[in-house]
Amino acid sequence: MPGFEFFGDAERKQVEAVLDTGVLMRYGFDGMRQGNYKAIELEKALAKRMQSKHAQLVSSGTAAITIALASAGVGAGDEVIIPTFTFVASFEAVLALGAIPILADVDDTLTLNAEAVERAITNKTKAVMPVHMCGSMADLRALKAICNSHDLILLEDACQAIGGSFEGIPLGAYGDLGAFSFDYVKTITCGEGGAVVTNNATYLKNADHYSDHGHDHIGNDRGAEAHPFLGYNYRISELNAAVGVAQIARLDEFIAIQKKNYSILREALETIPEVVFRTVPEGGVENYSFLSFFLPSEEMAVKTHSALAEASVDACFYWYYNNWHYYKKWEHLTERKSLGKLPQEVLDGLQDFTKTDFSKSDQWVSRNISCLIKLSWTELEVYERAQKMVATIKNLL
Numbered sequence: 192m193p194g195f196e197f198f199g200d201a202e203r204k205q206v207e208a209v210l211d212t213g214v215l216m217r218y219g220f221d222g223m224r225q226g227n228y229k230a231i232e233l234e235k236a237l238a239k240r241m242q243s244k245h246a247q248l249v250s251s252g253t254a255a256i257t258i259a260l261a262s263a264g265v266g267a268g269d270e271v272i273i274p275t276f277t278f279v280a281s282f283e284a285v286l287a288l289g290a291i292p293i294l295a296d297v298d299d300t301l302t303l304n305a306e307a308v309e310r311a312i313t314n315k316t317k318a319v320m321p322v323h324m325c326g327s328m329a330d331l332r333a334l335k336a337i338c339n340s341h342d343l344i345l346l347e348d349a350c351q352a353i354g355g356s357f358e359g360i361p362l363g364a365y366g367d368l369g370a371f372s373f374d375y376v377k378t379i380t381c382g383e384g385g386a387v388v389t390n391n392a393t394y395l396k397n398a399d400h401y402s403d404h405g406h407d408h409i410g411n412d413r414g415a416e417a418h419p420f421l422g423y424n425y426r427i428s429e430l431n432a433a434v435g436v437a438q439i440a441r442l443d444e445f446i447a448i449q450k451k452n453y454s455i456l457r458e459a460l461e462t463i464p465e466v467v468f469r470t471v472p473e474g475g476v477e478n479y480s481f482l483s484f485f486l487p488s489e490e491m492a493v494k495t496h497s498a499l500a501e502a503s504v505d506a507c508f509y510w511y512y513n514n515w516h517y518y519k520k521w522e523h524l525t526e527r528k529s530l531g532k533l534p535q536e537v538l539d540g541l542q543d544f545t546k547t548d549f550s551k552s553d554q555w556v557s558r559n560i561s562c563l564i565k566l567s568w569t570e571l572e573v574y575e576r577a578q579k580m581v582a583t584i585k586n587l588l
């Protein structure tokens with residue numbers, strides 16, 4: 192998955208163009224820029240690739256989720272349904288707005304289960320946020336139908352699945368809003384960065400203003416611009432955007448390499464009947480950033496995970512015990528450990544995690560192993576890796 196593996200001349204050239212002018216900020220300084228508008232250039236390229244009308248580039252994926260929710264009017268006391276298996280950024284972004292993250296089960300897609308979402312809906316629910324973990328997607332058709340019938344916002348966190356698609360539409364562009372991350376370990380990187388995509392002109396306008404202190408960006412005197420509503424600073428710098436301009440041009444090349452490496456590993460593991468692959472909903476195409484599979488039991492998964500590491504098959508994750516990606520280890524959330532006092536709406540509205548039952552998620556995540564697909568492997572390395580994986584797993588069965 193990582194774009195950092197392929198940082199080279201194209202990226203350097205883009206950054207140097209910014210350094211040559213010295214204009215490191217995306218707004219203003221028009222006279223000095225010599226035509227360099229890297230953030231705008233990346234927004235255009237991203238919107239085009241994602242078949243989305245608009246893209247707003249921001250400082251991180253977490254910022255993108257926060258801004259997407261804010262743009263759609265999510266605020267204090269609103270509930271946002273998120274999966275039990277995700278990155279902590281999902282609830283951080285919700286909490287940043289004084290809104291309430293409501294956890295719901297994942298299924299064999301390793302993403303938000305539509306029936307669990309339906310059960311979690313209350314009269315406070317404002318948005319549903321599927322997170323396309325490890326390169327594959329939730330059943331977006333089912334989630335969209337639920338959102339339409341309950342008048343809810345569908346926000347896709349596509350940070351780990353850029354370049355995948357559902358029913359021919361790029362992931363991130365299927366819902367009302369989509370969020371991407373360009374941090375250093377994502378498929379394409381800006382160093383740090385993120386983006387919101389949407390077809391909704393009002394959401395775009397809100398995202399544009401909100402991510403820059405509420406600036407309306409009208410006219411050419413920044414100091415004289417108006418601030419129609421409160422905002423914040425989630426701007427990306429031109430230096431980061433410049434890296435992204437080079438990287439997005441290589442996205443499809445990266446995905447093709449991932450697909451090739453993924454397919455070799457998958458074909459090898461398919462020879463083991465006990466290994467079952469994650470379900471990809473009908474109509475979905477992965478971005479092949481991870482190969483995720485289930486073992487017959489939790490015990491087998493734990494053993495396989497350590498045996499793979501011992502056999503030097505690196506970058507395979509057992510998320511069930513992971514501090515950052517599964518609810519079981521999120522005691523800072525479940526025990527409400529915040530520096531200052533959380534808003535009363537949040538304290539009152541959070542689930543009582545001593546009583547929640549996420550055994551349906553546990554059943555899948557406890558048996559899952561996800562292996563990162565790297566771009567820099569040689570073909571020989573991939574075949575050797577495949578052999579090692581098969582031998583290691585067969586040895587344990």
Ligand SMILES: *Cc1c(COP(=O)(O)O)cnc(C)c1O
Pocket residue numbers: 250251252253254277278280281322323324348350351372373374384385
């Ligand atoms: C990386 C990631 C984020 C956050 O992105 P940052 O740019 O690191 O803030 C959010 N959601 C998911 C699923 C991610 O993998």
